Amino acid sequence: xxxxxxxxxxxxxxxxxxxxxxxxxxxxxxxxxxxxxxxxxxxxxxxxxxxxxxxxxxxxxxxxxxxxxxxxxxxxxxxxxxxxxxxxxxxxxxxxxxxxxxxxxxxxxxxxxxxxxxxxxxxxxxxxxxxxxxxxxxxxxxxxxxx
Numbered sequence: 549x550x551x552x553x554x555x556x557x558x559x560x561x562x563x564x565x566x567x568x569x570x571x572x573x574x575x576x577x578x579x580x581x582x583x584x585x586x587x588x589x590x591x592x593x594x595x596x597x598x599x600x601x602x603x604x605x606x607x608x609x610x611x612x613x614x615x616x617x618x619x620x621x622x623x624x625x626x627x628x629x630x631x632x633x634x635x636x637x638x639x640x641x642x643x644x645x646x647x648x649x650x651x652x653x654x655x656x657x658x659x660x661x662x663x664x665x666x667x668x669x670x671x672x673x674x675x676x677x678x679x680x681x682x683x684x685x686x687x688x689x690x691x692x693x694x695x
Contacts, residue, residue: 553579554597556661557623559589559613561606565650569600569629572654576662586613592622599623600657603630603637611641618644629657 556573560566561584570580581596583589586608599617601610610628617623626645632638641647648656 553577555579555581555594557581557583557589557592557596557599557617559583559586559599559605559610560602560629561585562602565602565629568654569657572658573661576658578661586610589613589617595621596623598661599626601626601628601630603628603632603634603641609637611637611644614641614644627657627660 556578558566558569558573558580560569560582563584566582566584570582573580581592581594583592584606586605590613599614601614603610605613610630614623614626614628618626628641628645628647629650630638630641630647631650638647646660648660
């Protein structure tokens with residue numbers, strides 16, 4: 549039986565970043581809804597499978613918004629995709645989900661949401677590069693992923 553695409557909420561005020569995330573995620577089979585502000589995100593009535601939040605939004609804070617949407621049951625799990633360098637707010641964000649910096653591009657977001665399957669090495673051989681076994685922060689994120 550084929551499953552439906554997961555519905556993701558992207559809360560991002562920068563049109564270019566929102567478009568890049570949406571296109572990247574859609575190519576991997578996700579359905580994406582974009583809200584450009586806290587107000588727009590709060591008006592959405594449907595539930596989502598996952599939320600991706602910018603922290604610095606024009607009408608509020610993505611961490612507070614994520615907490616509200618999680619508490620209301622609209623979004624069960626979140627990650628933050630941000631350029632914020634406010635240590636206190638980043639710590640609050642990390643208490644809710646992973647924090648990925650925009651400077652790293654959209655690849656870490658995709659790696660978190662849709663990691664490549666890890667193929668076990670054949671007996672007596674080391675895994676080859678590009679087979680999903682990476683010594684990077686994205687492998688640590690995959691271990692933290694909540695479904």
